[in-house]
Amino acid sequence: MGTVLSLLVLIAIALLIGAFVLWRRGGPKRQIVLMVILALVAIVNVAIWTMPTAEGDNPLAQINRQQQQPAP
Numbered sequence: 001m002g003t004v005l006s007l008l009v010l011i012a013i014a015l016l017i018g019a020f021v022l023w024r025r026g027g028p029k030r031q032i033v034l035m036v037i038l039a040l041v042a043i044v045n046v047a048i049w050t051m052p053t054a055e056g057d058n059p060l061a062q063i064n065r066q067q068q069q070p071a072p
Contacts, residue, residue, distance in 0.1 A: 001060055005049060008042050015039035 019035035022028075052058050 001049075001063060005046050005060070008046050012039040012042040012046075015042070 015035045016039045019032045019039070022035070023032050049060050050058050
């Protein structure tokens with residue numbers, strides 16, 4: 001799951017860079033806005049998976065811990 005989150009961050013950065021380049025070249029505004037929105041959604045998604053809960057644990061750590069425990 002950590003690999004997926006890492007790729008998601010890299011994709012968000014690539015989308016922001018691509019939107020900036022497209023904006024500088026005078027590309028279609030709708031496509032630029034959609035690229036920025038998609039990058040923001042990806043960043044928020046990563047934040048949700050990595051933010052700690054009230055117990056001090058994040059959802060990613062909870063999943064890893066459940067996968068390491070043997071099933072009864």
